[in-house]
Amino acid sequence: MNAPLPNEVLPxxxxxxxxxVMLAALRERFGDRCSTVAxxxxxxxxxxxxxxxTPPDAVVFCESTDEVAFVVTQAAAHGVPxxxxxVGSSLEGHLLAVQGGVSVDLSRMTRIVRxxxxxxxxxxxxxxxxxxxxREVRDQGLFFPIDPGANASLGGMAATRASGTNAVRYGTMRENVLGLTVVTASGEIIHTGTRARKSSAGYDLTRLFVGSEGTLGVMTEVTLKLYPLPExxxxxxxxxxxxxxxxxxxIQIIQMGVPIARCELLDANAVRAVNAQSKLGLKERPMLLMEFHxxxxxxxxxxxxxxxxTAEFGGADFEWASTPEERTRLWTARHKAYFAGxxxxxxxxxxxxxxxxxxSRLAEIIEASVADADASGLPYYIVGHVGDGNFHLAYLVKxxxxxxxxxxxxxxxxxxQRAxxxxxxxxxxxxxxxxxMGFLVDEAGAGSIALMREIKRALDPKNIMNPGKIFVL
Amino acid sequence: MNAPLPNEVLPxxxxxxxxxVMLAALRERFGDRCSTVAxxxxxxxxxxxxxxxTPPDAVVFCESTDEVAFVVTQAAAHGVPxxxxxVGSSLEGHLLAVQGGVSVDLSRMTRIVRxxxxxxxxxxxxxxxxxxxxREVRDQGLFFPIDPGANASLGGMAATRASGTNAVRYGTMRENVLGLTVVTASGEIIHTGTRARKSSAGYDLTRLFVGSEGTLGVMTEVTLKLYPLPExxxxxxxxxxxxxxxxxxxIQIIQMGVPIARCELLDANAVRAVNAQSKLGLKERPMLLMEFHxxxxxxxxxxxxxxxxTAEFGGADFEWASTPEERTRLWTARHKAYFAGxxxxxxxxxxxxxxxxxxSRLAEIIEASVADADASGLPYYIVGHVGDGNFHLAYLVKxxxxxxxxxxxxxxxxxxQRAxxxxxxxxxxxxxxxxxMGFLVDEAGAGSIALMREIKRALDPKNIMNPGKIFVL
Structure with a gap:
């Protein structure tokens, strides 16, 4: 088993x-939208x-795909990351400039194109x-369901293949991105996918970029599925x-095929924390927070x-929240669990x-992990998108x-290792x-990692796109 | 616009x-499961x-992943396709041995692994x-919904990113393959994905192989999502x-968010053909054939x-088929449309x-295509997975x-071009x-095709995996 990268030591x-010479070119094109201020x-x-x-050498605030292409073309010419x-909400060190280079800030690219x-x-x-x-599609009776908690950018969500509380019903970014505009490692602008709901036309480049964490190109536009607001x-x-x-x-809910929209677990510690933060007055016992559409x-x-x-499994204190205000209060509390902790x-x-x-293995892995956490004496809490088999055990360390x-x-x-x-x-x-990165090697195996590396080398031969992430080349 | 490859001329x-020497090695390992009979x-x-x-030089009937790996290792050593x-049900020339080589027949690999x-x-x-x-999962109250009509192999369905009549509700092979065992172009065996419903672990190799039409490796095992049989x-x-x-x-049904499981269009010509074939006695008018789960x-x-x-849009003769026999009769007729035509x-x-x-563009493209077809004088019919915006206009040519x-x-x-x-x-x-292949260039654009080619070259440097398909290297 490969150990995870110790959080306090960078590779x-x-x-x-x-x-x-590159900095001069960026300054000429972007003026004060190119910053080297500490x-x-x-x-x-x-x-x-x-x-x-771990700061980059420069930050460029881009406002269009062409501007991103200009930066990447410069970076390619000079071999610069x-x-x-x-918005900076990623959780695993994705944004750290471990080799220096330019941070391409996309936060000003906020147009709803169509x-x-x-x-x-x-x-x-x-x-x-x-x-x-x-906000912008609600008036048309539509919504975009993927909700990772943080108010993340859709480019960032595509880059990490994000999901969150609604994935059990609506899928993840993998299922909900139809197409992309991407600036490739050579600075070229390409379009992947179409607006058709399905396609068998060639390699699935869209899915290759989704989850590639910025290591294969910069996604500048994202075409997404929307859903009618439920009645x-x-x-x-x-x-x-x-x-x-x-x-x-x-497990029983999923096996019965109930199309539940959200099914979230909070352990007693998480309930205690959100109670304290959001004054919910819940009993400090494990609970499911569910939503139906x-x-x-x-x-x-x-x-x-x-x-x-739930009654069959001893669930009690079943309580409804049908008004939007009650629902918002509950989900806001859930989303604040991280800060509450x-x-x-x-x-x-x-x-x-x-x-x-x-x-089928979810109860077993949670129980074993809880036993270990209890034995360690570290404070912790658990929140989980349990309908998908996904959970987060958060340790609080001084x-x-x-x-x-x-x-x-x-x-x-x-x-x-257990997972x-x-x-x-x-x-x-x-x-x-x-x-x-170490975990990925254990999970995917040497053969798959070798394929990922070959793809990376083929699409980014100078290793300038977010280098040093996912795997070491 | 690039013309399609004329069907009667091969590249x-x-x-x-x-x-x-390779043939000898195959014969030694496979005996009479390696055939060169015409x-x-x-x-x-x-x-x-x-x-x-366009026959291959030899056919090997493999019975395990290791056997496939043996064939590919031999092929890699000798630069052979x-x-x-x-089952041979693909529709666009996928299986033709345009450069000769070995056909790896997987039809004996029929184990339900787990x-x-x-x-x-x-x-x-x-x-x-x-x-x-x-058949094998029905007793457990489960089913696999993807239904392209033909009784295709699941490996083949993954290879073409197949879908069919149930995709409007359950998605395509893209959404329903969780993981794969693949023999890569070097003859190595790799595993992609996991049995977890979602993952953000590295590049989405599963989705890269799904739809790659055998050009990146041989899929030998497929892990799929199943669904509870609807009540x-x-x-x-x-x-x-x-x-x-x-x-x-x-369009209205989809926009309302009705979770319709199947929504198929048959034009009057298709109805005439299935009437004749299956004695359905339907009026020869356009119809929707729908299923609800x-x-x-x-x-x-x-x-x-x-x-x-449907009443709002002048639909008439609304007729129910609630018994399994009636449903089977209708869907069998639909699936036989190709042969009925x-x-x-x-x-x-x-x-x-x-x-x-x-x-939103579906009516427009069908109407324009019908006008052209009528003007041409060729017999034709239309069947369509219209809930997805997908339809097949089939021309009958002497x-x-x-x-x-x-x-x-x-x-x-x-x-x-219109699409x-x-x-x-x-x-x-x-x-x-x-x-x-010509259409793909128009659709994806030179930049995306270039990326696909780079991926192909990286993963199959000798161009032995189903060469000459999807694009010319």
Whole structure:
């Protein structure tokens, strides 16, 4: 088993700084949208991971695909790394400039290029966030379901193959991206996919770029599927005496084919944290937070089925939230779990896991991981997209405490070992970044990694696109 | 616009025959499972396309992944083409041995490796057909929905990114393959994906192989999603005065978010043909053939919504088929449309199109294509997976009549031009094969094709995996 990259040590990559002649060309084209100010560089040299800040040499705020192509063409000419940047919410060190280079900030590329309500498609620039998109299409009776919690950019979400709470019903970015505009490593602009719902036309370049974490090109526009806003939405919570009961109820819900839209687990620690943060007054016991989408009758039927199943597994305190306000309160609390966990443990940082297993193994892996976490004495909590078999066990470690950090990393590694042995994955939705490169080797095997490397070398022969991430070339 | 490859002329590829030393090695390992008998070779040198038979030099009937790896290792050593063969139901010349070489027949690899009913997953050998799979999992209350009509092998369906009548609800092979065992071009065995429902672990090799038409490796095992058999299924037909009305009703059904499981269009010509073949006694008018899956109440609700929508668009003769026998009769008739069309036109062959467009443009492209077809005087019929925007216009041309063939190819090309201008695709589910290589260049653009070529060169440097298909290297 390959250990994860210790969070406090960066790999010893050679730096490839931006030469003066390139910086001059960028300044000439972009004026003060090309910045080398320390504060700006530092802001672009971090994400939500616990890695130390590792700034790029320069940041360029691009406003169009052509501008991105200009930067990449320059970078290709000078062999300089290019790191695409959305809102900085990635979790595994994706954005750190481990070899220096240019951060291409796409946060000003926020145009909704085109909504096609009849076709249930939309094309957006990569810097559009999911909340902006949903605001802009709501009036047309449409929504985009993928919800990773953070108000991430859609380019960033495509880059990490993000998913989140709605994936159990609507799929992940893998299923919901129809096409892309990409600036390739040579600075060329290409388009992948079409607006048709399906296609058998050649290699699936769209799916190759989705999840490639910026290592094969810069996605500048994303064409997405939209969905009609459901006629009825309702949410419910249900509490359980133990996690296994909650998970087993979930398995049954999925096996029955209930088209549940969200099915989230919070362990007692997570409930305690969100209670404290959001004053929810919930019993501090494991719970499922669920959402149902459909027609009035359909939602009612789903809910009845689910209520019967949860009762079978000892679920109690089944409680409805049918008004939008109640639902928002619950989901906001869920989305704040990460910050709530830190607020409960001042001076701590979070080491988050992201394993995903076949659902039949979910109770088993959570129970084993909980036993280990309890034995370690580290504070922790669990939130999980359990309908997909995906959960996050978050360890809270004292900032700068190397022993605690090492304990958390050891527990995380053991959990990943278990997940892989169960035919699961080391990362359901956060990506590999810097942190999980060792895990990826264990999961994918040498043969698959070799293929990934060949693809990387073929499409980015100078290794300038977010180098040093996913695998070491 | 690049013309399609004329069906009666093969590209002038250099042949790369199997050398005697390799043939000896294959005979030693496989005995009489390695055949050079003319009839066997001919059977492996054709598919359902109108291309002339183009046999391989040898056929090897493999029974395991290791055996496939042995063949590919030999082929790699001698620079000989390898063409994976399932049941031979592909439509675009995928299986033709345009450079000679070895056909790797996977039809004896029919083991269901493992069903995991709790996880709704199954792993099968590539030669398992969809009907075999469904027979074997039905007792466990499960089914695999992808249904391209032909009883294709699951390896072949993965290779062409197949879909068919159920895709509007359940997606295509793209959405339903979780992982693969692949023999790469060097003869190495790799595994892609996991049994987890989602993953962000590195490049999406699974999706790269799905739809690669055998040009990147031989898929020998496929892990698929399964679905619980719906509690209730019902089918209905509804007839319309014109195609546009049927299509517009479909658009409305999709926009309303009705989770319809199948939504098929048959034009009056197709109805005439299936009437004659299957004695259905339908009025010879355009019709929708629909299927609904869900709970009893859910199916009823869907059907009521759909009946109201179709009535709005002048749909009449709405007729239910709730018993399995009635449903089977209707769907069997639909699946036989291809043969029914030929039976109506003795001495003819079929030139089938496969465009797929954003659904808002579907009525427009069908109407324009119908006008052209009517003007041409060629017999034709239309069947369509209209819920996805995908339809097949099949021209019946007299076998050996070069003028009729040319007319059909011209009409097909004009339709593809329209589809691409509407941001659609030249192929929704049949693949590129030999026939649509020109179309692919128009659709994907030079930049994307260049990337596909780079990937092919990186993963198959000797160009031995089904060479000459998708694009010319």
């Amino acid at each position: 010893a990559y050679d730096r490839r700084p931006v030469p003066d 504060a700006v560089r530092e802001q672009h040299g971090r994400d939500e991971s616990p890695f130390p800040v 290019v790191i695409p940047f959305g 909504v096609n309500p009849e076709d249930l498609t939309v094309t957006v620039e990569a810097g559009v966030t999911r909340e902006q998109l949903n 009825a939405v309702s949410a419910a919570i249900c509490q359980f005496t133990d996690i296994a009961a909650a998970v087993n109820a979930t 459909g027609s009035d009758a359909g939602v009612k039927e789903q809910a009845e089925t689910v209520q019967a199943i 830190m607020a409960m443990n001042p001076g701590c940082r979070t080491v988050t896991t992201d394993t995903c297993v076949p659902i 900032d700068g405490d190397a022993d605690e950090r090492a304990t958390a990393e050891r527990l995380s590694m053991e959990m990943v 892989i042995a169960m035919e699961g994955t080391c990362t359901g939705e956060h990506g590999i970044g810097l942190h999980k | 002038a590829y250099d042949r790369r025959p199997v050398p005697d 009839a066997v070779r001919e059977q492996h040198g054709r598919d359902e396309s109108p291309f002339p038979v 390898v063409i994976p063969f399932g 069903v995991n009913p709790e996880d709704l997953t199954v792993t099968v050998e590539a030669g398992v057909t969809r009907e075999q799979l469904n 209730a299924v019902s089918a209905a037909i509804c007839q319309f005065t014109d195609i546009a009305a049927a299509v517009n009703a479909t 869900g709970s009893d109440a859910g199916v009823k609700e869907q059907a009521e919504t759909v009946q109201a929508i 030929m039976a109506m036109n003795p001495g003819c062959r079929t030139v089938t199109t496969d465009t797929c467009v954003p659904i 076998d050996g009549d070069a003028d009729e063939r040319a007319t059909a190819e011209r009409l097909s090309m004009e339709m593809v 691409i201008a509407m941001e659609g695709t030249c192929t929704g589910e049949h693949g590129i094969g030999l026939h649509k």
